[in-house]
Amino acid sequence: MSLRDAIDNFYEPLVAEAIEETREASDSQDYLEDVMCVALNRLPAKYYRHSVDMMFYLADGELETMKKNSLTAVKTAREFVKSHQRD
Template sequence: MKLDDDIHNYYEHLVLEQIVRLELAQSKSEDYLADLCCLALNQLPTRYIRYEVDMAFYLPQSERQQMEMNAINAVKHGMAYLDNNKKKESE
């Protein structure tokens, strides 16, 4: 078993979904996106899984919705932090 291939944090998937939903790859650099992922994920609890289907099958809908909202808020806060620091650097 290779841990880096078999196990991952489910919140990674949710954060990336939000970044795609916001179409940030079209307007932000790779460095910005990497920093944003780190900032967002550091705000969230870990939820390790082996298979995506496990979460879809065993996770109650209300908990899934809460996790999605947590990821949305974490991305918003990460973006605000990065954008605020960029403004300070340009002043």
């Protein structure tokens, strides 16, 4: 296992969940991948090695705040990607 495989960003699954919540039938895989990249770039990195540790150290209400921030970032990213698509 490489070092890269041992570290994860806590926002990645939260952003993926927000994308699923806002998914539209016409969304292509490429579009959604672009949305995920843009959304993650707008959020702070929150790296961890073990998800159990991450959950233990989150302050009360921090997870809900992170979920709301992820949804906001995804909505903003969707608009950004739509307005910057190449024809």
